[in-house]
Every structure is written in structure tokens, then in C-alpha cells.
Amino acid sequence: MGNQLELKQDTVIREQTQTRTRATFKIRWTPILFLLPSLIVFFVFKYYLIFDAIYISLFNYDIVNPPGNFVGLGNYFEFLKSATFWVAMKNTLIFFVLSVLIVFWVPIAQALFLSQVKRWNAFYRVLYQIPGVLPVVAGVLLWKWMYNPDRGLFNYLLAKIGLGPYGWLNDLHMTKLAIVLPGFFTGGGISVLLYYAAIKSISAELFEAAKIDGCGPWRRMVIIILPNITFVILIQFVGFMSGVLLSFDNIFVMTQGGPADASLVVALMIQRTAFVQSRFGISAALSFFMFIVIAVLTIVQFRLQKEDD
Amino acid sequence: MKKHGGINKPASVLVAATIVAGLLSACGSEKEDNAAGANNAATQTNDAAANANAGTDASTNAAANAGDNAADPVVEITVWDQPSPDDPGKSFIEEQFAKFDADHPNIKVKHVEAWQPDVREKFLTAVAGGEGPDLSSAAFPDMQVYIPKGIAADITDMVNNSPDKDRFIDGAFNLASKDGKIYGIPNDMYTSGLIYNKKLFANAGIAAPPKTWEEFAADAQAVQAKNPGVTGFDILGMDWADWHFEYYVWQAGGDLTEQLPDGTAKLDFTSDAAVKALQYYKDLKWKYKVTQKNVVQDIGENEKDFYSGRSAMIIGTSDSFTNFVGRGMDPADIGFAPFPAGPSGKAPAQVGGSFSMLNPKSSPEQQKAAFEYAMYFMSKDYNDALGQFKVDNGLGVRPFTVLKDFDVTQYIKDVPQDYLDAVNESAKDQHLEYFLKSSLSSYLVKPIQKVLLDQNADPATELKKAQELAQKEVIDKYNADLKSGANK
Amino acid sequence: MNSRIKEKGERKLAVTSYIVTIVFIVLGVLPLVWLLLTSLMDNDSIDATTPKFIPDIPKSISITLDYSGQPDQNEDFYLKDAMKATWFPWMANIRENIGEIKIKGVKDGHELYSSKTTSASFSVGQPFIVPTQVFNDTVMKAKLPRIKASGLSDFNWYGQGKQAKTGDGTLSDKPLSKNLQTFFSDRKLLDGKLTSLEQSGNWVRLFDSYRSLNILASEAKVSLGFYHYFLNSLLVCAVVIVWQLVFGAMASYALSQLVRNKKTKFIVLMYFLMTIMIPGVSVLIPQYLLMQKLKLVDNIWAIILPHFAWGFVIFLFKGFFDQLPKELLQAARVDGASEFRTFVRIVIPMSIPVFTIVAVMTFIPVWNDFLWPYVVTKSPHNWTFTVAMNDLQGGANPRANWISASGVVSMIPLLLVFMGTQGAIEKGINFTGIKG
Structure with missing residues (x-):
């Protein structure tokens, strides 16, 4: 860290002197100096680490006497052959579909209706932020209590209305x-x-035009608002997707992947193979695989969106 | 933007606690009451081949070490044994640290806090980074993993040259031995059994704990009927489910795995005994309806149900008494009994405990110092002082010891005699956990959870599926490694 | 949408909108209300078979012990007696919702001492003061130094200085009081004579789980109690935010405005953005190994540094800088200002909203980060509050109401951040890349 700070100061000073004395070079140097600190930290804390993970994935990794036996792509073949991996893939996919159906549309609907609310709008916007500030895992724990079939809040409340x-x-x-x-x-x-x-x-004007065309307020919501926010939805979707595909904490705290692997997802399998089974090589191979999957999906989505434009 | 990217994952309060639960798919933890399953001494022989390299390294270190001399400059060792701030024995332990320091001016001990419930992940990460402690402790099933991985140092020569060796009870080192080499110093031991709430039993007019599977189910039903809101038996269905389930397989007259004479492993998930045991599990839940509804709760929650009087029976260990009394349970209500016998007419208890282990990466001097340090805490003087301290401070004393010359009974003042008798009775027939448990645990948990959650699941089918998967993913590989190792 | 002509569906839509909004908010807030309520309950109420919603008022027990006619003793003698009368019966009735036990010692018309122990102190001290149910004089003698050192029970010694009535003989006949009286008469532990035992409710003790958090942390770990962990978390957040606002902004600005070559631009952008897809769990071990090489294990910098590389920040900033009016920047350049000067003098002042949004968006995940700080820190001194919270529930003494209380407390900083910056966030959103 110290080095980077110095580097940064150095950068600034050099940059300043340079711009004064050798103005002709400024275009060449400034962007590099501006980018350098970030380029370095990204290299050290992202690329170096993922390369290290890839390296580990090529070995039957031995944590005591690293790196252990070289197995090439063996770890990749091994997990691809494992039935558990395909269970995890299937579960990950189901989670993804469920999350889209149950969670993804919620903020869109909330915003749509909120946009029609005039009084105390700012107040509602603040209220909408409150549930999100609870640390994820504290929230999960709370839900686990409420789900408890012996004495949980949910079955108790649902029984009052004749359910469960x-x-x-x-x-x-x-x-x-x-x-x-x-x-x-x-x-x-x-x-x-x-x-x-x-x-x-x-x-x-868009709304006025639609109104003049005889569009009712409900229809306007659908034909004016939705098409105009598709880009935001897409961007959100990309983030949402990688979030769901990599989700770990909430599932882990809720069920640890159980019961009977019903909630085992790939991210959990990564953790399990590493820390439960001490198969670090396979775990690293799985991580790299997930990285590739998400990267491909993201790029595809952006391509599709570009074609749309 | 709740779900942006995967990098700075919103994190968790509880992740860690649960991580540990699964860390080595074994059950032991630093907490006494959770300390769990033992491993099969014989099993370790087999894990060897796969990791022959690590083993050799360790033994070279230890050999160098044995010839060493004490007249060295100060040796610094790191030990993961700093007690937690709310440890009732903190003052005593710290006093003993100081005493050791005074007696051993040439050994400087750095005590690191290692009381967090999920210390094992830290331990493994530290080992991975080459910063493992010079001395640490590990539960029986952990040893099974650590020895073949080369995480525990070979201390055969140190043990054999130590005058203290014969002070340990017979066979105490077996569980930390492999191929005639010793890797751990025994710390403590416990035995398992059925724990029941005497008051709830009395309410149902039952005088003695159940002796057979049939009685067990009938008693559980009777207790439930007479004590509204109480669960007959808290079953363990979470990720350590195989730990308690194996007892039922033993009771049905079999085991989950066996080791063939050539050292290879064979799965017995589909054996008659295993199927019967799982059918019984299924019946407890669906036919007799005597388990809690939330079968996916962890062992901590089961214990909580028991000590707060919400469940009448639970599987526990000889150490459970102190734990439950410490949570406010009336000592007079806590009963211990050998397991009810199954179709085989037998009901062996399981033996568990922990070892101290040295770091193979430490210098020979450090290993020597660490060994001396570990032995200091196994000395008679230390244990007597500890026993007295516990008596003076109203702390529970564990009814078992691994030492011959330390008479633990003189310090057990507050545990009812019938509890101790039952513990001793139970300890007459003891079993080690099933062979290769650490690798197979997750495969077994699945069928157990399946029958507990799905009324239509067939035990035999589920076990067959689990066996096939485990055979393919673990056993075939294990046996192949073993054979190729043998050919080397 | 400010039409004067009322349309047919408009009213219906408005009403629906209000209803939907309120329903969503209620759904979101209800679990939090439950969290808040459980933080005020005792643990047995939380686990009650039939859920309880209203916390019971904790019981306050006042006991008078009379030493009249006994020889004078020193302060420690009475302290021991008071502690025996407090900790032992409390342990024996640990499932009761006791909020506090107050003891008054009187002798020949004088008040000798008064002592008070709250449930916050009891629940913190129980694991080491009364870990089992062995109640005798020796045990309490052994515990006295620990009680004194940790200040768990307030004890005021008056000697002969204070006039007081002896107990008026009121012995409450409420169930808990009866239990306590039986306890005292059966065990015969006390030197003083029980002359009165009164039971009332004290709602102040509802909040003791919050106080426990603090006592717990200050007990032996760090000087500032739970606040220490919050300060650590805040420090981490602050450093990371500063880094992102300075270097994240610089890099994004360069990427947006200074790099001319399209191909380079794309490659560098991808260099940053691709990292968003790296699963956090998967780099745990390499990251730890790296910290070891940097000699930063168990150092707060080990928590901070990895947060410096976060592609999302680049994405946010770039979206904003892309929309800066080119003419303005061009004008500055023509005036001969250096790029750095342009950035500082012109770009930054225009960018306050996006700076706010980046700060907030950085704050949230860093504040919530758990797994990594947990793995890389060892001593409580370096813990962030998430690690401390984990310790709370995973330790030898897990209590549901403490966990709830820490959950509630952990919401406060983020809530404040949101309230303070909502306006700026909303302004910022309009300019960032997320909106498009």
C-alpha cells in the first residue's frame, strides 16, 4: 500500500512538472498515469489471484507441499463427470429462474407504481431503502427462524388464515x-x-402524445414507460444474473446446500470442495469454469443489446 | 443495484460458524460439548498411500529432531491455545502459561486465540500459507484427515523416547498412528450415549430409559402424549447426520464401510443393517412421529431443544452433563443411558476425543519444545491442579481421562452417580466411527435427509444411489490410489 | 403527467399505486419489526412454541438481607454474600426473564451496602461466573476477583454511614419470588437473613441485549466495546471510499476522456469490467497466500486492499464521465490547462452526485463484507463488526436476542448514510452509466 501511495504522489508531481515543461507529451502520459494505480491494483488483487487459481486448478493441489501433482485438465474432466456437479448446475439454473420470477421484477414494479405516487413520494423512497440495509446474513437468520416448522412465525400466521x-x-x-x-x-x-x-x-411530451392518441393511464405505463427503461433493466439484469449465479452467503447460511443437496449451487460446491473435501484443485477448476460461464453470458447479453440499439 | 457483481459479496454474520460445520465433514469442534466422532484407527493405515510424500517429509523432520540436544538458545513456538475471554478457566490457564514459562526459560511460547467455534478454516488457511502453529489440537476425525495430508508431524521417536509414554492408557496412541508411526499426543476422550430428560419421562410414568428400538419409539410416543409441546426425540438431520446414524447401523448389526484385508475399502451402505437403520429413522419421523418437525436444524439447536425442555431425548456424550447444567437444566433431570439395542441386540457406544499435534514444518528445536509443552499439560501435576481448580470453581470435570496415573474420579463431585454408572456401562462396548468417514460423510447425509423429508422415499433405493455415487467418486479412486501406491 | 383533464383510469391507477407501494413497504419492514421485537425479548420468548410478539417486561427483584446481631465483618464478606444472593439464584432460574437483582444489606438500622446486577451483566458473566449449578461458598470466593475486575455487579459500600429501615418483611408471593425464597431457604447459602423480597417490572431492562453487546466486547477484548468493531469497519470503508473516489475516478476519467484509441479503450475497459465476474469464494486461498507474501495477515490493510479493485466503480464513473460535455473540456484544454488541472478544477466540481453514489455503493458491500475479514484477521483488535457479530452467535454463549440486537445496530450506519445522501444519490443516478 505504502508503495502505491508514494507512487501516486510521485505520479501527481511528475505529471505536474511534465505538463509544465514538456506540454507536448501530456496526452501520452496523463492517461497512463491516471490509469496506472488502478491497473496495478486490479492486476494484483484480481488477475494475479485468478491466474493463481487457474494454476492451482492444474494440480492435484496439496496445501502442505504446494503445488502437488500436475494433472493438467484432469480436475476439469473430473468435475464435469461428477453427478454432483450437474445437480449443482441444475439447481443454480432453477435458482436463477426462480429469482427472475420472484425477485427481479419487484423493484421495477415498485418504481412503476411509485412514479404514480405524488404525495410523500420522497418518504416512500426512503422507506424502500430500509429493508436493504440489514446485513444479508442477519436477514437470512431471521428468515430461518420464521420458517421453523416447530415454532416459526410463518406457519403460526398462515394457520390463522387457514393455510399450511x-x-x-x-x-x-x-x-x-x-x-x-x-x-x-x-x-x-x-x-x-x-x-x-x-x-x-x-x-x-411522450406521455402527452400518447394521451392524445387515446392511451389510458394503464396502457401508457406499458407502452411508454417500459420500452424507455429497457436499457436500465438490461444493465440491472446483467448484474442480477451474475449475483444470482454466484450467490453464496444466503444459501450457505440458510441450508448449507441441503437438505439432500436440494439447494446445492455451484458457488457452494466451490466452497465445499475446497474447505470440506480439501480438493483445492477441483475447487479452483470450478471457479474458473464459473468465471468463464458468466463472462460469456454477460458478453452475449451486451451483444444482443447492441444489436437492439 | 442489490446484486451487482460477485466481488464484494454482501457478507454474512453466520457464514463462518456454518463453514466450520462442514469444514472437514467431521463433527469435532473446539467446544467440548460438540466434540465428535472418532475415526477408525485402522483406516489411517490406508489413507497413507495417496499421500506418501507428505508422510516421508514429516518423518525425516522428526528423525532429525530426535537426536537434538536441549542446550540450545531460546526457541520460540506458536501454540493455538489462548483461552477465550469468557472461559471460566482463563485465570488458571494463564497462570499455568506463566508457570511453564518460568520453568522453561529457553522456550518462548506465543499463545494465539483459537477458541472461535470455526477455528478450523483458519487453521487450514494458515497451514496452506505455511503459517501453521507449532502445536495445535485436533479431534479424532480431523486427525484422520491431517495425518495423510501431512499436516500432523511424525512424532514417533519423541513419543517412544518420552518417559511419559507409559502414563497414557493402553491404546491411547492408536488413533493417531499410521503404519507404526505416531502423529499425535492424546488429549482427552469421551463416549456417546442416549441422554434423556428424567422429569419428562416421569411425567409419562416411565421409570427406566428404553432398552430396545421398540421401547424407544413407544417411550418417545408416551412422553410426547403426556408432555404437550414436547418432542420425543430430536433427530440429527443436518450435515453431520451420518454421525448419529452410524450408531443405528451398529445397533442393526453392521457398519457403513469396511476395510478388506488388502487394505482397500468397501461400502456397505446397502447392507441389511444400513437399510434397517434408515428404515427405523424413517419410521421415527413418519410412522411413530416422535421427531421434531425441523429435522434440518443443527446439533446446537438440538441441544438447545433438550436443555430447554422441548425435547425428551437426544444423542449426546459423556461431557454433555456439564454443558446442559451450564445452560440452566436441573442436574437431577439429566439422565444418561447406553443406546437402545437394535435388531442385533447390541448397542455399542462411540469413542471420540482429541489429540495434540505438531507441525511438520517447524524446526526440530521447535518440535522438541512444542512436544515438551504439550507434555507439560498432560502431566499429573497439571491435571491434578486443574481438577482441583475445577472443583473449587464449580466447573464440571469430564469423566474420562487418557492418563493412567490421574484419578479423575476424585474430582467429580457434582455429577450424579447414576449418570456416571451409565456412562461407564456405555463405555464397556465402544466403537470407532466408520472407516473413511471424512470422505463419505456428505454422500450419506443425502439419503438420510431424503427419508426424513420425503415420506415416499425408499431407504434401500436412496442408499443404493448414495453408494453408487460414493463408489464412483471416492472409493474407486481411493482403492486405485492405494494399489498404485503399493506398487511404488 | 400534469394534465388538468381527469381521465377515467387515472384515479384508479393512483389509488392502486398507493396501495401497492404501501403493501410493498409493509412487507419489507415487517421482518425488521420482528427483528427489533426479538432484540427486546428474552431468549425463551423468542423460542416459544406459540410465537410472542410483545416482549415481556423483565422482572426486577429487590432483596433485603439483614445482618443484625451478627459480628462486624469486612466489605469483602458482604460483597460475597450479596453476590451469592444474586448470581446463584439467578443461575438456578436462568429461564426466567429476570431483568435485575438488587440487594440491600442492612444491620442494626444501617444500610451496609447496596448492589445491583442487570441482565446485561448476568448474561455476559454467566459463562464464567456461574458456568454450572454448583452453588457454595468456595465457588463464590473463587469468583469474586473476576466479578470485581470486570465490574459486572455494582456494589456500593456504605459501612455504618447510612440510615435505613430494615426489610419490612414483604415477601412477594409471585411464582418467581416463591422460587427464589425456596432456593434461599433450601440452600442456606447466605449469612444475612432474608427479610424482604419484592418483585416488580422494569422496562428499562428490555434494552439489555444492546448493553450486553457492549459489555461483552469490552469484557476483555478491546477497550471500546462493540464500538471498536464499528470503528474498524468505518475505517476500512473510509479508506476504500477515498481510494475509489481518487483513483477510481482518475482511471475512469482517463478511460472516458483521455484514451483516444478505441481499441485500447475497449481493452482497458474490459480489463476492469471482466473482474466483476470473478467469484469471491474462489480467490480466497490465493488472496490469503498473497497477503502472507505482503506480510499483512492479521492487519487491517489486508481487509482494505482487495476492495481497491472493484470494476463496478469504474463502470459507474465511466458512465458519468462519458456524458461530460466535450466542449467544456476542450475549452479548458485550449486555455492551456493541463489534463490534471482540468480534472481537478472542472471535472470534479461537476461530479459531486456521482461521487456520492460511488461512495454509497462502495460503502454497502464493504460494510457488509464478512468472509474475507474473518479469514484474514486473527486478533479481535482487527475485527470488523461483521466478524464480531459472527463471534457473537458462534461463540460458546450464543443468544438469539444478542444476535437480533447486533442486527439492529448494524443497520444504523447504513440507514444514516441513506438518509443523509438520498438526494445526492438520486441526482447521481441520473448521470451514471447504470441509467444508460
Whole structure:
């Protein structure tokens, strides 16, 4: 760190002297000096680490006497052949679908309706932020209490309206739903503000024009607002996707991947192979695989979006 | 932007606690009450081949070490044994640290806090980074993992040359031995059994704990009927589920795995005994309906249910008494009993405990110092002083010791005699945990959870599926490694 | 949408909007209300088979012990008696929702001492003061130094200085009081004679789980109690935010305005953005090994440094800088200002909203980060509050209400941040890349 700070000061000083004395070179040097600190930290704390992980993935990694036996792509073949991996892939996909169905649209809907609310709008916007400030895992713990089938709040309340009792995390068919559901309650947090700002920046003329065309207020929401915020939705979706595909903390605290692997996802498998089974090589191979999957998906989405433009 | 990117993951309060739960898929933890399953002494012989290299390194170190002399300059060692701030024995332990320092001016001990419940992940990361402590302790099942991985140093010569060796009870070193080499110094031991709430039993008019599977189910039902809101038996269905399940397999007359004469492993998940045991698990949940509904809660929550009187029976260890009394349970209510016998008519208890282990990467001088330090805490004087301190401070004393010359019974003042009798009774027939548990645990948990959660799941089918998967992913590889190792 | 002509569906839409908004907010806030309530409950109420919603008022027990007619003793003798009368019966009735036990010692018309122990102190001290149910004189004697050192029970010694009534003989017949009286009469532990035992409720003790957090942390670990962990977290957040605002902004600005070559621009942008896709769990071990090489294990810098590389910040900044009016920058350049000067004098003042949003967006994940700080720190001195919270629930003495309380406390800083910056955030959003 110290080095980087010095480097930075150095940079500034050099940059200043240079611009004064050798103005002709400024275009060549300034961007580099501006970029340098970030380039370095990204290299050290991202690329070096992922390369290290790739390196580890090529070995039957021995933590005591690293790196152990070289196995080439053996680790990759091994996990691809493992039934558990495909269970994890399937679960990851189901989680993804469930999250889109249950969680992703929530902030969009919240923002859409919020944009129609005139009185105390700012107050509601603040209230929307509150559920999001609870640390994720504290929230998960809270939900775990509420799901408890012996004495949890949920079955108690649902029984009052004649529903249940449900097994929640004790029901193999409900586990995934129970893990995703808190996201619906928590809502969008900052995303709401984002969508809201996007909606507010749609020009009033568009609405007026639609109105003159005889569009009712409900229809306007669909045909004016939604198309105009698709870019925001896409950007959000990209982040959401990698978030869901890599989600770890909430599942881990809720079920540790159980029961009977019903909620085992790839990120958990990465952790499990490393810290439970001490198979660091396979774990690293899995991580790199996930990195590639998400990178490809992201690039594809941006391509699609570009074609749309 | 709740879910931007995967980098700065919103983190968790509890991740760590649970990480440890799964860390080595074993059950031991630093907490006494959670200390868990033992491993099979014989098993370690087999893990050897795969990691032959590590083993050799360790033994070279140790050999160099044995010839060393004490007239050295100050040796600094790091030991993960700093007690937690709320440890009732903190003052005593620190006093003993000081005493050791005074007696051993040439050994400088750095005590590191290692009382966090999930210290194992830190331990492994530290080892991975070459910063493992010179001395640390590990539960039986952990030893099974650490020895073949080369994390525990070979201390055969040090042990054999130590005058203290014969002070340990017979066979105490077996569980930390492999191929005739010793890797750990025994610390403590416990035995498992059925713990029941006498008051809840009395309410149901039951005088004695159940002796058979049938009685167990009937008693649980009776207790539930007479004590509204109480669960008959808290079953363990979370990630250590195989730990308690193996007892039932033993009771049904079998085991989950076996080691063939040539050293290779064979899975017995589909054996008659295993299927019967799982069927019984299924019946407890679905036929007799005597378990808690939340079968995916962890052992801590099961214990909480028991000590707060919400469940009448639980599987525990000889050390559980102190734990439950410390959580406010009336000592008179806590009963210990040998497990109910299954179809085989037998009900062996499981033996568990922990070892101290040295770091193979430490210098010979450090290993020597660490060994001396570890032995200091196994001395008779130390243990007597500790026993007295515990008595004076109203702390519980564990009813077992690994030392011959330390009479633990003179310090057990507050544990009811019938509890001790039952513990001793239970300890007459002891079993070690199933062979290769650390690698197979996660495969077994799945069928157990399946039958506990799905009324239509068939035990035999689920076990067969688990066996096939484990065979393919673990056993085939293990046996192949073993054979190729043998050919070397 | 400011039309004067009322449309048919408009009112319906407005009403629906209010309802939907309020329903969503209620759904979001209800679990938090439950969290808040559980932080005020005792642990047995939280686990009650039929959920309870209203916390019980903790019970306050006042005991008078009379030493009249006994020989004079020194202060420690009475302290021991008071502690026996406090900690032992409390342990024996640990499932009761006791909020405090107050003891008054009187002798021949004088008040000798008064002592008070709150449930915050009891729950922190229980694991080492009364870890089992062995209640006798020797045990308490052994515990006295620890009680004194940690100040868990308030004890005021008056000697002969204070006039007081002896107990008026009121012995409450509420169930808990009855239990306590039986405890005292059966065990015969006390030197003083129990002359009164009164039971009332004290709602102040509802908040003791919050006080426990602080006592717990200050007990032996760090001087400032739980605040120490908050300060650590804040320090980490502050340094990371400063870095991002300075170097993240510089890099993004360079990327947006200074790099002319399209190909270079794309490559560098991807260099930054690709990193968003690296799973955090997967670099845990390499990251630890790296910190070891840098000799930073168990150092707060080890928590800080990895946060410096966060592609999302570049993405946010770049989206904003891309929209800067080119003419303005061009004008500055023509005037002969250096790029650095342009950046500082012209760009930064225009960028306050985006700076705010970057600061907030950085704050949230850094504040919540757990796994890495947990792995890389060893001594409590370097813990962030998430690590401390984990210790709370994973330690030898986990209590549901402490966990709830720490959850509530952990929300406060973020809440303040949001309230303080909402306006700026909303302004900022309009300019950043996220909005498009």
C-alpha cells in the first residue's frame, strides 16, 4: 500500500512538472498515469489471484507441499463427470429462474407504481431503502427462524388464515423457493431509485402524445414507460444474473446446500470442495469454469443489446 | 443495484460458524460439548498411500529432531491455545502459561486465540500459507484427515523416547498412528450415549430409559402424549447426520464401510443393517412421529431443544452433563443411558476425543519444545491442579481421562452417580466411527435427509444411489490410489 | 403527467399505486419489526412454541438481607454474600426473564451496602461466573476477583454511614419470588437473613441485549466495546471510499476522456469490467497466500486492499464521465490547462452526485463484507463488526436476542448514510452509466 501511495504522489508531481515543461507529451502520459494505480491494483488483487487459481486448478493441489501433482485438465474432466456437479448446475439454473420470477421484477414494479405516487413520494423512497440495509446474513437468520416448522412465525400466521402448515426448508420441493422468497420482501433497495430516476427522466411530451392518441393511464405505463427503461433493466439484469449465479452467503447460511443437496449451487460446491473435501484443485477448476460461464453470458447479453440499439 | 457483481459479496454474520460445520465433514469442534466422532484407527493405515510424500517429509523432520540436544538458545513456538475471554478457566490457564514459562526459560511460547467455534478454516488457511502453529489440537476425525495430508508431524521417536509414554492408557496412541508411526499426543476422550430428560419421562410414568428400538419409539410416543409441546426425540438431520446414524447401523448389526484385508475399502451402505437403520429413522419421523418437525436444524439447536425442555431425548456424550447444567437444566433431570439395542441386540457406544499435534514444518528445536509443552499439560501435576481448580470453581470435570496415573474420579463431585454408572456401562462396548468417514460423510447425509423429508422415499433405493455415487467418486479412486501406491 | 383533464383510469391507477407501494413497504419492514421485537425479548420468548410478539417486561427483584446481631465483618464478606444472593439464584432460574437483582444489606438500622446486577451483566458473566449449578461458598470466593475486575455487579459500600429501615418483611408471593425464597431457604447459602423480597417490572431492562453487546466486547477484548468493531469497519470503508473516489475516478476519467484509441479503450475497459465476474469464494486461498507474501495477515490493510479493485466503480464513473460535455473540456484544454488541472478544477466540481453514489455503493458491500475479514484477521483488535457479530452467535454463549440486537445496530450506519445522501444519490443516478 505504502508503495502505491508514494507512487501516486510521485505520479501527481511528475505529471505536474511534465505538463509544465514538456506540454507536448501530456496526452501520452496523463492517461497512463491516471490509469496506472488502478491497473496495478486490479492486476494484483484480481488477475494475479485468478491466474493463481487457474494454476492451482492444474494440480492435484496439496496445501502442505504446494503445488502437488500436475494433472493438467484432469480436475476439469473430473468435475464435469461428477453427478454432483450437474445437480449443482441444475439447481443454480432453477435458482436463477426462480429469482427472475420472484425477485427481479419487484423493484421495477415498485418504481412503476411509485412514479404514480405524488404525495410523500420522497418518504416512500426512503422507506424502500430500509429493508436493504440489514446485513444479508442477519436477514437470512431471521428468515430461518420464521420458517421453523416447530415454532416459526410463518406457519403460526398462515394457520390463522387457514393455510399450511408448510415444511419450508424441511420440504424438498420448497427449499429453493424458501431461499429466494426473502428477496421479494426485501425489495429492490437502490434499484428502486434507479428505475424511478429512469422513469422520471422520460420526457413529458411522450406521455402527452400518447394521451392524445387515446392511451389510458394503464396502457401508457406499458407502452411508454417500459420500452424507455429497457436499457436500465438490461444493465440491472446483467448484474442480477451474475449475483444470482454466484450467490453464496444466503444459501450457505440458510441450508448449507441441503437438505439432500436440494439447494446445492455451484458457488457452494466451490466452497465445499475446497474447505470440506480439501480438493483445492477441483475447487479452483470450478471457479474458473464459473468465471468463464458468466463472462460469456454477460458478453452475449451486451451483444444482443447492441444489436437492439 | 442489490446484486451487482460477485466481488464484494454482501457478507454474512453466520457464514463462518456454518463453514466450520462442514469444514472437514467431521463433527469435532473446539467446544467440548460438540466434540465428535472418532475415526477408525485402522483406516489411517490406508489413507497413507495417496499421500506418501507428505508422510516421508514429516518423518525425516522428526528423525532429525530426535537426536537434538536441549542446550540450545531460546526457541520460540506458536501454540493455538489462548483461552477465550469468557472461559471460566482463563485465570488458571494463564497462570499455568506463566508457570511453564518460568520453568522453561529457553522456550518462548506465543499463545494465539483459537477458541472461535470455526477455528478450523483458519487453521487450514494458515497451514496452506505455511503459517501453521507449532502445536495445535485436533479431534479424532480431523486427525484422520491431517495425518495423510501431512499436516500432523511424525512424532514417533519423541513419543517412544518420552518417559511419559507409559502414563497414557493402553491404546491411547492408536488413533493417531499410521503404519507404526505416531502423529499425535492424546488429549482427552469421551463416549456417546442416549441422554434423556428424567422429569419428562416421569411425567409419562416411565421409570427406566428404553432398552430396545421398540421401547424407544413407544417411550418417545408416551412422553410426547403426556408432555404437550414436547418432542420425543430430536433427530440429527443436518450435515453431520451420518454421525448419529452410524450408531443405528451398529445397533442393526453392521457398519457403513469396511476395510478388506488388502487394505482397500468397501461400502456397505446397502447392507441389511444400513437399510434397517434408515428404515427405523424413517419410521421415527413418519410412522411413530416422535421427531421434531425441523429435522434440518443443527446439533446446537438440538441441544438447545433438550436443555430447554422441548425435547425428551437426544444423542449426546459423556461431557454433555456439564454443558446442559451450564445452560440452566436441573442436574437431577439429566439422565444418561447406553443406546437402545437394535435388531442385533447390541448397542455399542462411540469413542471420540482429541489429540495434540505438531507441525511438520517447524524446526526440530521447535518440535522438541512444542512436544515438551504439550507434555507439560498432560502431566499429573497439571491435571491434578486443574481438577482441583475445577472443583473449587464449580466447573464440571469430564469423566474420562487418557492418563493412567490421574484419578479423575476424585474430582467429580457434582455429577450424579447414576449418570456416571451409565456412562461407564456405555463405555464397556465402544466403537470407532466408520472407516473413511471424512470422505463419505456428505454422500450419506443425502439419503438420510431424503427419508426424513420425503415420506415416499425408499431407504434401500436412496442408499443404493448414495453408494453408487460414493463408489464412483471416492472409493474407486481411493482403492486405485492405494494399489498404485503399493506398487511404488 | 400534469394534465388538468381527469381521465377515467387515472384515479384508479393512483389509488392502486398507493396501495401497492404501501403493501410493498409493509412487507419489507415487517421482518425488521420482528427483528427489533426479538432484540427486546428474552431468549425463551423468542423460542416459544406459540410465537410472542410483545416482549415481556423483565422482572426486577429487590432483596433485603439483614445482618443484625451478627459480628462486624469486612466489605469483602458482604460483597460475597450479596453476590451469592444474586448470581446463584439467578443461575438456578436462568429461564426466567429476570431483568435485575438488587440487594440491600442492612444491620442494626444501617444500610451496609447496596448492589445491583442487570441482565446485561448476568448474561455476559454467566459463562464464567456461574458456568454450572454448583452453588457454595468456595465457588463464590473463587469468583469474586473476576466479578470485581470486570465490574459486572455494582456494589456500593456504605459501612455504618447510612440510615435505613430494615426489610419490612414483604415477601412477594409471585411464582418467581416463591422460587427464589425456596432456593434461599433450601440452600442456606447466605449469612444475612432474608427479610424482604419484592418483585416488580422494569422496562428499562428490555434494552439489555444492546448493553450486553457492549459489555461483552469490552469484557476483555478491546477497550471500546462493540464500538471498536464499528470503528474498524468505518475505517476500512473510509479508506476504500477515498481510494475509489481518487483513483477510481482518475482511471475512469482517463478511460472516458483521455484514451483516444478505441481499441485500447475497449481493452482497458474490459480489463476492469471482466473482474466483476470473478467469484469471491474462489480467490480466497490465493488472496490469503498473497497477503502472507505482503506480510499483512492479521492487519487491517489486508481487509482494505482487495476492495481497491472493484470494476463496478469504474463502470459507474465511466458512465458519468462519458456524458461530460466535450466542449467544456476542450475549452479548458485550449486555455492551456493541463489534463490534471482540468480534472481537478472542472471535472470534479461537476461530479459531486456521482461521487456520492460511488461512495454509497462502495460503502454497502464493504460494510457488509464478512468472509474475507474473518479469514484474514486473527486478533479481535482487527475485527470488523461483521466478524464480531459472527463471534457473537458462534461463540460458546450464543443468544438469539444478542444476535437480533447486533442486527439492529448494524443497520444504523447504513440507514444514516441513506438518509443523509438520498438526494445526492438520486441526482447521481441520473448521470451514471447504470441509467444508460
